[in-house]
Amino acid sequence: MLRLYSKLIMNQPTMLEVHNLRKYFPISNGSFFRHSEKCVHAVDDVSFAMEKGDILAVVGESGCGKSTLALTLLALEKPTAGQIIFDGKDVTHLKGTALKTMRRHIQMVFQDPYESLNPRQTIGEIVAEPLVVHGLGGHNGERSKRVVQALEDAGLKPAASYINRRPHELSGGQRQRVVIASALVLEPSLLLADEPVSMLDVSIRAEILNLLTDLRAKRGISILFITHDLGTVATFAGAPWARVAVMYLGRIVEIGPVHAVLQNPQHPYTKALLSVVPVINPRLRHERIILQGETPNPIDLPSGCRFHPRCPIAIEACRRIDPPFVEVGNAQQAACIRVGEQYTDIQKVVR
Amino acid sequence: MNNPLDEDPLILDVRNLSVDYVAHGKAPAHALDKVSFQLRKGEMLGIVGESGCGKTTLMLSLMRLLPAAGRITNGQINFRGQDLLDLSEKAMAAVRWKNIAMIFQGAMNALNPVRTVGSQIAEPIVRHKMNTINGLLPLHGRANGHAAHAVPNGNGKTFNPTRTMGSQIAETVKQHETIGDKAILNRRVDELLDLVGINPNRRDQYPHQYSGGMRQRAMIAMALACFPDVIIADEPTTALDVMVQAQILELLTSLRQQLGLAVLLVTHDLGVVAEVCDSVLVMYGGVVAEYTDVDTIYNHPQHPYTRELLKAFPDVNRPQEKLTSIPGYPPRLDALPPGCRFAPRCPYAFDRCHSAPPPLYQLSGFHHSSCYLVETQHLASLRSDATSCVSAVRRKMLRLYQCNILRLCGQTQDVASLLETNHEPTNHA
């Protein structure tokens, strides 16, 4: 939030501010009339901010709430509580036309390039669809120009050869580019990318990642990049405008510049995640912190710190205290009461 | 072949395996072409490649579970000296699961949702009639001996995920009327669950009550059910979270040590291979690109495809480097390029690469690579680093240097061929 304050001083509206966002899904008992008390705490008190041209990588395992976060930001899910401020305006409870207009500025790239495209549409129709939906590009000439431009910006050249083809004729990487093109055609200022490369072969992931960073450089699009793979996050490490937020059970447990978090993780969960990322140089095999069990369900949350049942350095106090964020310098924050300690009790698996 | 694990007995020796997929009216797709590798007891071999490179076809061929359109056109699969391709289907059925077991891709979804996990683990045990006193060797004894008599049975299926548990349990109970057998069965299942880290109390739960990681462990337990010598794990960690992935890999490693298993790990993830495997087989377009131990693959890769793959792989420890990708697409298996299958995408390709496919060269020690560049790099000082980023002039200088050295060594034919062909690497964008 330090950056937020500095921005306020300089009087520039932050592009995106999220305050205490919560999204709970009630669990129904199947009965027509009764509602159950329990709910899935998918997103539970998340706050962060993004400037124009930022890349924020949200990292976490399945069930941590990152996809729900994206859907809520996109207004495909209604937040249970909290505030979303986009370009200075409160967009949390938008409906109708106002919502539709806002959608022009926030677009999403989905994970599955094989399912994101309607098999009965041609590529041209798919990329033109956002324009059709918003009634933009009045007559056909303008529309096709924008479609061609978007396809070329997404790296599909020559665009004309793709326009009449159908999704099943393209490879995974090409389809993902089509999805990106259809997101670009509205010229959004924020792009939400939900695991955009996890279903692609490793050898073509780089293309898509490089495309995203190029788009950021050329068009100033901010990107919220969701992934479970820390290796992908590492590609942004050189950039000062790239941050990473690590999520666990609906909350951000650590956030900071990518290089800082990767070099010097403060939260035990981040440390564990980093240590188990496979390293391809066998000579660099290191000690790994392999957590036991799996992420507990977000329905019955542990008391105190959510991570304490699996935390390798949990102490008695962790069961009672829900840790607040602790600044670790350089705009890095971690939610752990033992931040900064030199601990020796961490259990590692040595190979 | 020289191999640091030489003293261990050879379990699997695959030679020149070739597989085609046929379709009427169309040219056959050459899914595998002269694939050879070896697997020793206790060794974990990682098989790496992009989707469509033939890894799954290779695994299915080993189990002889190819779909109807698949034909094994050449080669041998020697399992403990016996060529599996010579066996009848009945005999093969006995080998399947009992000697070679497989963990399928997307295994977590391959469990039958209406049967308990315990009964599904029990099924192969019963199919192979292993739940008799004779069959019940202690698990640790496995490290030294191998499984009891191969009992042929009429059922060629290894694991059918679509049959109801209830019916299969009923059938197996009918095969063994005595309660004694059932008790042994349950004890065995409990042992297996414990071995993979699942509480045996959960034997009678259904798959949906297990998490993704647990289901994967259950699949491993099922594969271990009949004490196989070899386990084939086809992408066992794809679709799992990175932490669960680490747990599963840890499990596989410890099982390997405990039980003396040999493991074939098929994956597209080089990191997984580097973490747990001893040796690596890199496949491209149905052929072996490179085959060596895991340290050499990373530190001295010879095949351009391996090099490009390594460059495309994000490394948390080298975060500043910009990732590269390999432009182009894998070849169509029914319309293969006439030369090396990787040549159209290879940044170092020269004329010879496009005209005839390179053989699998054996380099020093346990290192094989199917690339013509090998021929010009006999000498250690000319390897790897030089070729990756050199300008044209520098390359020409290198060639001259190579020619001189070779002349000194008296290998004039090589010099002649070097000078004949145009060695300018072409760049395919």
Next chain:
Amino acid sequence: MIETSFWPTFIRNRMAVIGFAMLAITVLIALLAPWIAPFDPKAAIRVTRENIFTPPGVEHWLGTDDVGKDVLTNLIYGTRVSLIVGFFASFISLVIGGAIGLVAGFYGGRVENALMRLTDILLVIPDLPLMIVLIAILGRGQWILIFVIGILGWTGTARVVRSQTLSVRERKFVQRARAIGAGNLYIIRRHIFPLVFPLMVVNAVLVISAAILNESTLAFLGLGDPTRLSWGQMLNFAFNRGAMSAGAWWVLAPPGFAIIWVVLGLTLLGNGLERIFNPRLETHHLSVGEEMVARPVVGQPVVETTGM
């Protein structure tokens, strides 16, 4: 995709082709009735003892009925009536069923519950007695017949459409359309309906055959339109006017056969179409077994689409 490869696939499916041929013949007969019928159905005939119930012969290929009319002519013109009632009634069923299925599947929640309970109720009540009751209330006549059959025949369609809508609704490209800002109606029109429609076509064929059967049954029971001679009506007259006792099989068999012919043709066509339009054909997996391939192998069509 489906459109480009439809006709070749269709021709390869023999059931569908045979069914289609049978149906085509029937429709042709109905259209060309004035030209192919040997007699004019409206011509007045003097009824004489020799005229009635004459067995098939040179002049009357299928003999005459109880009032001396040529059976073959009746049969040919009857095609028109049966088909008209069948098509119009099924059209009503399809529109109602399609709308209910789409709305229920798409909007879900209480709307879906309510609509589906209504569907279930109608499914449970036996069709025929309900139709009889309705006709008794509303009277007889061709359009009433069409209305009654149509309004009770939509339940199957509604269920099929609803389940397909549910599955399409969950697909990622629909979510993407929402993310773009598309409204509900746009999504239904542009994404859901095109993928539901092929199944409706298949379903339609079966609905038509059910409608024709229903019409025949009702007419046979005497609830049809007596002024229009459909096949069912022919059977009705045959039974009620002593064809059985006169041993005049030629009055009974042809309409029965005609009904069987049409329904069989429609059923064959329907089954064949279902095979063609089955959504499973839209995947590109190597058919080794879905669990054995991580993702579709696109870019190498030989390996994927030859049904290996």
